[in-house]
Amino acid sequence: MSKKTIMLVCSAGMSTSLLVTKMEKVAAERGIDSEIFAVSASDADNNIESKSVDVLLLGPQVRFMKAQFEKKLDGKGIPLEVINMQDYGMMNGEKVLDQALRLIDEAK
Amino acid sequence: MLSRKKDILTYLVKQDTPLSAQEIALAMELNRANVSRYLNDLHKEGHIEKRSGRPVLYQAKSRSSALPELTTQQEAFHKLVGYNASLKVMIQQAKAAVLYPPRGLHTIIFGETGTGKTLFAECMYQFALESQVLSKDAPFVSFNCADYAQNPQLLFGHIFGVKKGSYTGATEDRAGLMHQADGGILFLDEIHRLPPEGQEMLFTFIDKGVYRPLGESNQTQTASVQIIGATTENSEVLLDTFNRRIPMAITLPPLAERTIEERYELVAAFLQQEAQRLNQKIVIEREVLLAFMLYPAKANIGQVQRDLKLVCAKAFLHYRTHQTDYLRSTQQDLPLAVQKGLLLVKEAPERLNQLVDRHKSHFSFVPMSQKIAINENVESDMSVYNAIEERVEEALKMGLLKEIELEGFIQNNLPHYFNDYLEKLSISDIHQELIPIDIRKVTEKLYDFAEKKLERTYPSKSRFAFSLHLQSAIERIKEKRPIVHPDLNSVRKNYSKEFQVAIDLSAMIEQQFGIDIPFDEIGFITMFLTLEAQEPEKAAVNQVGVMVIMHGKSTASSMLETAQDLLDTKVGVALNMPLTVKVKEMYETVRQAIVANKTLYEHGLLLLTDMGSLNAFGGMLAQELGLAVRTLSMTSTPIVLEAIRMASIGRQLEDIYQNCRMAMTLEESINEPFQEEKQPALIVSCFTGEGVAKRVENRLEKVMDTTHLTIIPLQFLQLEKMKQQIDQLAEQYTIKAIIGTVPVDYQNIPYYTAYEAFDRKKMVEIKNQVEEWPLDKISQTLTGTLKEVGSISRLVENLQQVIQQLEVDLYLVLPIEVKVGLVLHLAFLMESMKNGKEVRTFSDKENYLMKHPLIVKKLSELLIPLEEDYQLSIPQDEQAYLIQMIVENQLTN
Structure with missing residues (x-):
């Protein structure tokens, strides 16, 4: 299984960084080789270019950027979704990781 | 021949007041018909002004030789009431926008309905002419974007023009309003109704001065046009879009923010104008003037004018049928909403007395020659008077009616002339947009008919609900889907009168839309007609007795009185217990009071007490007199109010008791969070569970998070059945609110009308009510x-x-x-x-x-x-x- 790179985007990258910690923990428990990181909306573009991102998840408060990102990712085959509200509110690392893995799977 | 014409003009130039053809003919000893012809010629040539009215009056334009020039430079805005007060800043902005080189700034005018946006735009145009920014023959093209809002393509084409072949039927190039307005001003009212493509093109024009007609792909066109937009919309999104793209934004104040002086001037100017138009003196009572100056008019100046017009029309009717010397209006002639202004006299500013002379009981408005601009559209504004005139003449000719009856006869019909504006007042844009015009019209027709037949009135909200229902019923019938009324027979039996009328209505619908209305649908229509009749009918029958007993000489009676006054009811009995009275004596007083009026307490007694031994009375009374009694102690005025309210509409003892108790605990522990594990749900209901309910559901789905909220459509047939259904659902869900066509007051679940679900402001309220935050x-x-x-x-x-x-x-x-x-x-x-x-x-x-x-x-x-x-x-x-x-x-x- 190849390494999964998961990028989370929110306004300042603050709230999602907590989520990253939780997701990393679950990934480690399950033995999934992954790189999970959170960035602010303005840093997202650089990271799409520099890292080979497998999936992009948006915090619900920046869901308005979805269309923008869809355009940017167009043709790159990188799936994109807004994080489920309940999971986000609870910072549920497991569920969000599942969401990310499902998206990677579907994109294949 | 030519000299005659000249003579008439010379004669007119010398006159101070406008004259009718008849008067001129008499004065000059000429034939009236000839005079009329010359006058028309002179008018066409632009030498004289024609003033529509009864009769038509003429006046020379160039009275400058006799009188000092009235229209000096830059007078355009002076005809606006408040030009040097509330509107001062806006007028400065407008002047700047017009004078800005080279061709003025594009402008958007914000303001509520009826604040005078159109008139303001017209003044800007006048000002542009006066200040010679525009040439004398520059066009002013005015268009309301709502007119074609249903058809974006048509709207686009109308404004920007159409290229031949751009759609079937476009057989030739057609110029749009933009072209027509070249060299002048294009006024776009309700600009927020422009579809996105239209907005884009408009902004392109604003930025670059070029535009493309519909279907034109290569060439752009240019025009030298100053755009003035107007909108009632004040949502942030729209403000944003327009503010960003249109350089000048002017906001006109609502009527409530105008000064009392301006309000006076508005009312006086309008009455003056009507006196002018009718060429007759108008005398109004002091109260009429006060009421018009003070009542809250939601639709601003426009509404005040329409209400004034209604009052003038009534006065005119009386004047015509009774052949009085002049028009008069008293407080009784005012619509109730206007009369309510009199309740505000105490709160009005001191200055009111300076404006409305305290010592005068009547105020007169006499026609003069001075020109006042409130509404320039004189021709169409005569239509009400003309319609009254025609009816009077028609009826008199037939000789069927006496004068007095005639007035009543026409007055009953008068509201029809105002249908347009009544409709505008009661239905906001979104509601209008939602329902096609033909359905709306038919609904009005049906309800007018039903109201007459059943001798009752229906509020506009139930009309709205019905039109929603009708729309989906028609769709259903056209798609040949079945309509089944589960309880047709009892509807027919219990509401035979309404059922008869419903049959008539169905026939009207069938004729209008060319469909067959199934029998079951008639059942649903019947239920709409019974809507208002349902709750109160029950009310009088099984009322629970409410008794307030408290310590103190008058505590109980004053608390009850307050509640009764607020609710305008006589329900409830108060017994005072002065501190000198012994408990035993008091019990006896209570017992006797009940025995003396036993029928009052047949359906139960709710005791509202304050403290101590009084709380024990309930149990004893129940035993001794064999009554159902419930007691609430530590009662406060709000609780008395709630108890009286519920009792007066015939709610059951237990129901009232539980509700009041809940209200009491709510008061106590307002901050205690309410724990609930059940899934939240929202009930949408209508008679079919499919018509209105479905539409409301669709609307809600767009704005609510339905993954965590269940929307349950319910069919409303009977209140009791509905309650049972709610009880069942309550086991599984937390019912957050009920939205529907019939008010359901049950278990303190908030109720909203279907109408409200389509109102943005209300929607936010509903949404907050319903949403669960984790x-x-x-x-x-x-x-x-x-x-x-x-x-x-x-x-x-x-x-x-x-x-x-x-x-x-x-x-x-x-x-x-x-x-x-x-x-x-x-x-x-x-x-x-x-x-x-x-x-x-x-x-x-x-x-x-x-x-x-x-x-x-x-x-x-x-x-x-x-x-x-x-x-x-x-x-x-x-x-x-x-x-x-x-x-x-x-x-x-």
Whole structure:
């Protein structure tokens, strides 16, 4: 299984960084080789270019950027979704990781 | 021949007042018909002015030789009431916009319905002519974008023109309004109704001065046009779009913000104008003037004018049928809403007495030659009077009616002439848009018919509900889907009168839409007709007795009196217990009071007491007299109020008791959070469970998070059955609200009408009522992570309140997930501010903030208490990010 790179985007990258910690923990428990990181909306573009991102998840408060990102990712085959509200509110690392893995799977 | 014409002109130039053809003919000893012809010629040649009215009056234009020039430079705005007061700043803006080189600034005028946006735009045009920015023959083209709003393509073509072959039927190139307005001004009313393509093209024109007609792909066209837009819309999104693209924004104040002097001037000027138009003196009572100056008019100046017009029409009718010397109006002639202005006299500013002379009981308005512009559209404004005139003559000719009867006869029909504006007042844009015009018209027709037949009136809200129902019923019938009324027979039996009328209505519908109405559908129509009749009918029958007993000489009676006065009812009995009276004596008094009026308590007794031994009376009375008794102690006025209200509409003892008890505990523990594990649900109901309910459901789905909220459509047949269904559902769900066509007052579940679900402001309220925030879960996750912000649950609650307040104040519709995201974002933001983390910058911040003045203001207002509380400050750049998240994420429909 190849390494999964998961990028989370929110306004300042603050709230999602907590989520990253939780997701990393679950990934480690399950033995999934992954790189999970959170960035602010303005840093997202650089990271799409520099890292080979497998999936992009948006915090619900920046869901308005979805269309923008869809355009940017167009043709790159990188799936994109807004994080489920309940999971986000609870910072549920497991569920969000599942969401990310499902998206990677579907994109294949 | 030519000299005759000249003679007439010379004669007219010498006159101070306008004259009719008849008067001129008499004075000059000429044939009236000839005079009329010359006058028409002179008018066409532009030498004289023609004043429509009865009779038509003529006046020379160039009276300058005899009188000093009235129309000196730049007078255009002076005819606006308040030009040197409330409108001063706006007029300065408008002048700047017109004079701005080379061809003026494009302008948008904001303002509520009836604040005079159109007239203001016309004044701008006049001013442009006067100041010679525009040439004398420059066009002023006016168009209301709502006219073709149903058909975006047509609308686009109408404004920008059509290229041959762009659609079937476009057989030749057609110029649009833009072309027509070349060299002048194009006024676009209700500009927010322009579809996106239209807006885009308009903005292209504003930016670059070029546009493309419909179907034209290569060549752009140019025009030298100053655009003036107008809109009643004040949502942030629209303000944004337009503010960003249109350089000058002018906001006209609502009537309530005008000074009392201006209000006086408006009323007086209008009456003066009507006197002019009818060429007759109008005398009004002092009260009439006061009422018109004070009553709250939702639709602003426009409404005041329509109401004045209605009053003048009534006065004119009386004048015509009774052949009196002049028109008169008294307080009794006023619509109730206007009369209510008299209740505000006490609160009116002192200056009122200076304006309306205290010692005068009547005020007269006599026709003069001076020209006053409120509404320039004189021709069409005569139509009401003409219609009355025609009817009077028609009826007199037939000789069927006596004068007095005649007045009544016509007065009954008078409201029809005002249908247009009544409709405008009761149905807002979104409601109009929702229902096709033919359905709306038929609904009005049907209800007018039903009201006459059944001798009752239906509020506009039930008309709206019916038109929604009718629309879906027609669809259903056309698609040949079955319509089944589950309880047709009992409807027919219980409401035979309404059923008969429903049959008539069905025939009318069948004829109008060419469909067959099934029998079951008639059952549903019947139920709409019984709508208003349902609750009160039951009321009188099994009323529960309510008795207020309290210590003190008059505590009980004054508390009850307050409640009775507020509710305008006589329900309830009060017994006072002065401190000198012994408990035993008091019990005897109570017992006798009940025995003396036993029938009053057949359906139960609710005792409302304050304290002590009185609380024990209930049990004893129940035993001794064999009554059903419930006692509520520590009663307060709101509880008495609620008990009386429910008793007077015939609610059951147990029902009242439980409700009042709940109200009491609510009062006590308002802050206690309510724990509930059940899934939240919303009930939408209508008679079919498919018509109105489905539409409301569709509407709700667009704005609510339906993954966590279930919307349940229910068929409403009987109140009792509905309650049972609610009880069943309540086992599985927490019912957050009921939205429907029939009011359901049950278990304190909030009820909203279907009408309200389509009102943006109300929608925000419903949404907040219904939405469940995973607040405690958020707090749990954050606990331990955030260390600088004190109690996490308190922080999260504070943040939720900020967001909700923002929504309510600005009518924002934000998806719940965004709101949760915002709360989290804010929580982290505050933590990092506390930690002194460095601040990121928002690019082009000043510009961005300027575009969203409302949100900026509101948000910073709401954040201030938070900042003080937590001893930190949220930098402007971060606020800009917040605003971006709010603005960009909101749902616009």
